[in-house]
Amino acid sequence: MYGKEPAVLLEKDGPIAVITLNRPENLNAFNVEIRDGLYEAILAFRDDPSVNGLVICGAGRGFCAGADLTEFGTEPSVIRKRRIRLQRDLWDEIRRFPKPLAAALHGFAVGSGLEMAMLCDFRMAAPGTILSLPEAKLGMIPAAGGTQSLPRLVHQGLALEFALFGNRITAEEGLERGMISMIVPSEKLLETTIDYMKALVGRNPNSAKWIKSLVAHGLEMPLSQGLAREKVLVARSWATRR
Template sequence: MTHATASATLVATEVIGRMAVLTIDRPEVRNALNRQVLSEIEAALEEFEGREDIGVVVFTGAGEKSFVAGADISQLAGYTLQDGLQARMQRLYDRVQDYGKPTIAAVNGYALGGGNELAMSCDIRIASVNARFGLPETNLGILPGAGGTQRLSRLVGVGRAQEMILTGRIIDADEALRIGLVTNVVPAEDLMDTVAVTADSILAKGPLAVRLARLVVRNGIETDQRTGLLLERLAQSLLYASDEKAEGAAAFLEKRPARFGKSMTGTETERKEHV
């Protein structure tokens, strides 16, 4: 059974099982990001944050050609020093990265500039074979200012990040997979089913374990290894004392699926029923 929320003007939202899907819906301009799109993404994230029936949030783009092709250049042309200091898109993507629920980017086409930066702010990136990635901002006399200079280097290494940013080169899905920018590449027709399977796999795990693992990985990479190991130790100590650990261990010993409350509610079956 599928439950849908009211579609926004430029960002359509749908809840399938415990998976919420945000679709940037401006295919006529390759799903370019403007102020209204950013506002609607912010509103959707605010709504989903407090909903216990939602466990995973997915970002994708409308149509078959683009995930998000970047910022709306018609608005970009009017940006000022104050817009740069406000850094609205960068702050929004920081929120995506630190979101309380796991996030997946279903990259179904061009992910350029702000689109690539949105994908990189998600926990997992799954791409269709026709996906293309790039940070071509230097062509416009600017730099990737929504996290691109920082997240790309952390994902693929400083050397590759410098080359992509300085040249503005666009890479295909196979290269993105090879350098670690995405985690999986699948045929276009299998993209959302693969995303649903991935979401189901996450939702079947202990929700507190998932949340703490994300926190430790994200914050540990920003510090030295010794401090990261301390974060890991403290998070594990919390889990050792949790009901979630007791259930997981009991389920393993009793050779049955763990019952982590609502986390066992699937998305894949409901999506197939919807289709």
């Protein structure tokens, strides 16, 4: 439709890129348009040398209400979704994003919205933000990495309980459990998240990327391999200081 705003908005604040999910009339429910826009934005900011960090946020009354079941809820669309995912694996691109990445959550982060946030390095949240993985209540399984990212943030038992019951908790409870990094007043949420990311990468953007890489990939390899990789990157970092 002529004049319609895109479902994903992009901007920069200095070295920090900001991606805004922009379907406020649908509570930013995750659809094909958002998926494709996010995928293209993630790749563009990944390769943009002027971007040192990234923030994902949502327009309107919440961060993201999860998958739009009018598009992803029927069997043909699920099959199509799986086929497209083989071509464009958005979740893996977010997980492997080489620069520090934060989600600014408000209102609610539900289903794939929360799963996307858990793939980020940091999750800032406004007071009272609702967090939930309701898929089990619908006879489904979280499909955006939630079963793997959640137990890397909280105790395995808590992760299982949260995913199996599909209960809702607040951001304050999420902070206690380790799912949320920081509670921020609603009116300062995006500003604070951007400032936090600027401080994070401000001293040395390359060091920030290397440290993120070491921490993230170290969880997936034996300690000996992680230490060996650390030595390589330490040597590389010293070489760039000369």
